[in-house]
Amino acid sequence: MKTQAVSDAVARLYDTYPFPPEPFLDQAPPGYNWRWYWPTVHSFCTGALPKGGAVRVLDAGCGTGVSTEYISHLNPEAEVLGIDLSAKAIATATERCRRSGATNVGFRQLSIYDVDQVEGEFQWINCVGVIHHMPDPLKGLQALATKLAPGGFIHLFVYADIGRREISLIQRAIALVQGSQRGDYRDGVQVGRQIFATLPEGNRLKQRERDRWALENHRDECFADMYVHPQEIDYTLDSLFDLVDASGLEFVGFSNPQVWQLDRLLGADPALLERAQQLSQLDQYRLVELLDPEITHFEWFLARPPYPRVSWENDSDLLAAIPTRNPCMSGWPSQNIFDHNYQITALDQTEFEVLKACNGQRPTLEGERDQDSAADQPMATVADLLTQCGVSLEKVRQLHQRQLILLQGPQ
Ligand SMILES: C[S@@+](CC[C@H](N)C(=O)[O-])C[C@H]1O[C@@H](n2cnc3c(N)ncnc32)[C@H](O)[C@@H]1O
Incomplete structure (x- = not known):
């Protein structure tokens, strides 16, 4: 099929089954996803909080606008634009945001291939679950790259083979x-539902659907998105990095870095782990791909250089930094919280005290308010934390590494 015919077929799929099929909430969505909050995106990519929140954000292939709605509510200073091929998806996204009162957002029915029709550049592009449905994903990514401002970041998600x-x-x-x-x-x-209903018990394909996907696939929109798509390209780690290399952008890192840690697979044998860790970073990723066939997608950030990278290795820089508790957590204030990845995390007494002593800047996340907010007080520095909580610099680095705290350099 020619490119236009493929794009037409994709638009028809999503006009028939707009995705994701989430109900309207009629209010700001609850919870958080750190990948939809500019300060945590910036902090993940550079090591430090951004100077401000007044950025332009593009949600490319926004579908029915679930992510767009979150991004606009979590980043009230941002100007957000959602684009999508499907008229039905755009209409749904527009209505979703109207009903929840998101005012900093607009939508256009537009192909990513034609994104040059949008004026100006974006500091942040979110493009999740989209380019693998384009007949020429590289061309799509290159089109997006032309719209990424220097120092900007793009978050991508594609399927794994x-x-x-x-x-x-x-x-x-x-x-x-x-x-x-x-x-x-x-x-x-x-036809798909008939096949699954008919396959014998114990059939591997039937079992896989039941164990892994059935919960979401009871909705026809999800089933169609998974099984009757007219266009899908699945990536291996090697083809993924070919795409990245050809994009002209820089690989920042996987946005689920814990998946790419070898120790979760080989940690039981320290000698083997150590040997495997001698491999290049790319080969370590390849090894994870081979040893964990459960990986069904890749998600990662790309950057348009130049962009700052702060390692906080220098003690005096770290002492002068202003620490903020990462607001992307649930259950706070408590020593047992859900962290930014929604993993249950136990804080020891010192960690708890440090997080309490951190500054209270935070987004207006629905359903919680920071009782301990110190927003009206002068900003505490890491040096202040050391005095107040008796915490070591190493521990502060660990808390930052675990994304429990975010750090801002002196302005
Ligand atoms: C699986 S949905 C993902 C929606 C949303 N990004 C999310 O993560 O919930 C894929 C979306 O990409 C859109 N899409 C596919 N090709 C596109 C293109 N060339 N330009 C713009 N949107 C496209 C589809 O119409 C569909 O709404």
């Missing part, structure tokens, strides 16, 4: 049965 083997087999089976009816997405969903 190995973890989606079973999905790919079912996709091909549905297409085969559909024959000339391929492109009739409702028929595709029906």
Whole structure:
């Protein structure tokens, strides 16, 4: 199929089954996702908090606007634009944001290939679950790259080949049965559901669907997105880095770095782990890909240089830094919290005291208010924390590494 025909087929899928099929909330969405909050995105990519929140954000392939709505509420100073191929998705996203009172957001029905029609540049682009549905993902990524301001970041998410083997087999089976009816997405969903209902118990594809995906796939929109898509390119680590290299942007890091730590797979044998850690960073990633076939996607940040990188290795820089508790956590104030990755985390007494003594800047996250907010008081520095809490600089570095605190350099 030619590029335009593929894009038309993709738009038809999402006009039939707009994605994601989340209900309207009629209020600012609850909770957080640190990948949708500019200070944590900036901090992850550079090591330090940004100077301000008045950035332009593009949600490219925004679908029904769930992420766009979050981004606009979590970043009230930002100016947010959502674009998508599908008219139905854009209409849904517009209505979603109107009903929840997001005023710093706009939408356009526009292909990423045509993003040059949008004026100006963006400091931050969110593009999740989209370019792998484009006939030429590199061309799409390069189009986005032209819109990224120097020092800006783009967050991407694409499917991983190995973890989606079973999905790919079912996709091909549905297409085969559909024959000339391929492109009739409702028929595709029906055929797919019939196949799963009919396959014998113990069949690996049936089992995989039941164990891993059925919870979300009871909605036809999700089932269609997974199994009857007219266009999908799955990536291996090598093809991913070919894409990154050709994009002209710089790889910052995976946005789920814990997945790419070898010690979670080889930690039980320190000698083997140490040997594997002698490999280049790319080969360590390759090893994780090979040893963990559960990885179903890649998510990562790219940057347009130049951008600052603060390591906080220098003691005097760290002592002068202003620490803020990462607001992307749940259950605070308590020694048992859900951290930014929604992992339950136990804080020891010192860590708890440090987080309490941190400054109270925070986004207006729905459902919580920082009782201990010190917003009206002069900003405490890391040096102040050392005096107040008896914490070591090493511990402060660890808290920063674990993204429990965020650091701002002297202005
Ligand atoms: C799986 S959905 C992801 C939606 C949203 N980003 C999310 O994560 O919830 C993919 C979206 O990408 C859009 N899309 C696909 N190709 C596109 C293109 N060339 N330009 C703009 N949007 C595109 C589709 O219409 C669809 O809404």
